[in-house]
Amino acid sequence: MNTIKTIVLASFVFLCLIGATWNIATKAEGEFISSFDTNASGNTNPFGLGTDGANIWVADRNGAEVYKYQMDGTYISSFDTAACGNTDPFGLGTDGTNIWVTDDIGDEVYKYEMDGTYISSFDTAACGNTVPYGLGTDGTNIWVADDGNNEVYKYQMDGTYISSFDTAACGNTDPFGLGTDGTNIWVTDWSAGEVYKYEMDGTYIRSFDTNAGNTLPYGLGNDGTNIWVADDDNNEVYKYEGAPATSDTFDITVTGESLYINITNTTWAIGTIAMSTIHYTNETGITFIADMEDSTVNTDLKLQITNAATNWVATVATEEAGADVYRLNASIDLWVSENMVILGNPVSISSDITLGDNETFDMRFDAPTSTTVGTVQSITVTASIIKH
16 A cells, blocks of 8 residues: 655746736846947956946056046046055955955955055055955955966955865856845856856855847956946946846736636545545546636647656657556547646647637546555646647
8 A cells, every 4th residue: 555645736927928018127147238349448457347336447457556546437547556565456346335446466355445545555465365356245255366376365454365166166266257236246257258146155146148239358346236347358347137047027918819817626635545546636526627717819728747757757659557656638528538647758648729718637646556665645736728
């Protein structure tokens, strides 16, 4: 004797509109929005980038300058970094109170006031961060990407080393720009033209390709809404959507045809059964109802096994039940005719159902002839309709 815990018929509602007015706005993380040029302001070698959501700062490596822009790219001002020893400015980050700039030659991170007044610096080489490129901060900690060993290093705000995480394992083998909003960390890969997203502990989440023109993604900043990436090849700053994929749905006006289905009586608890036995839903007082009365076209009703079971498998084609193999059939006319329901492909059990009508059907379960594992099994069947 074995137990079939349940056969669950997936119950769902969907609406498919043909020729309809949807009025749906979508946003996807990494979607290109716009870009602005840095050349005109004299920033001909844009490397590091940081933003506080009110302004954008971009480090110019060749000029040893940090340029300040409005969010639309309008140039405001700049300050020199070389005078304090920051002669090779690479990465840049800001929390809106201070600006930090890495120096690849000196293996240092330099701290400035927002107007460019030098405050202090700390060394990165001692902890192994010998190629400090991109930098980001959330005002509590500082993260620095190292392109030499494919690591991201975490520091306290005074430069005390805390920890690091590897970027190479997920494919981020040339980490350059880095930005954070305090919830996630983004790191560019300058050779792959990718932006990689991590949790704060370094767990990889996803990545996206940069725009076709953004071929050398260097500096990166995140203002909590958008992701900004500096490109040293064409001296541009690219703006990308920073929010996860979302969909904002408004009023939908149906101007065409619609399909609708909802299943009543979604669970068949068969209970403890013997091998080589056959069980019918109509014997237990269960009848499945496919509610399709809101459909505006004639439809075909299909069933498909989407979760076979824990240890048993479903029959295919015209197979009978066997060892660890069960068979599942459906009928709309109390077994005058029937169709086998299989795993992998939806099977039509009723066709050309008149618009506005519902369909009832029953199920038959043929237990395996024997089983190698005596355990509770659960099977899921999914119903769908298509326009006839």
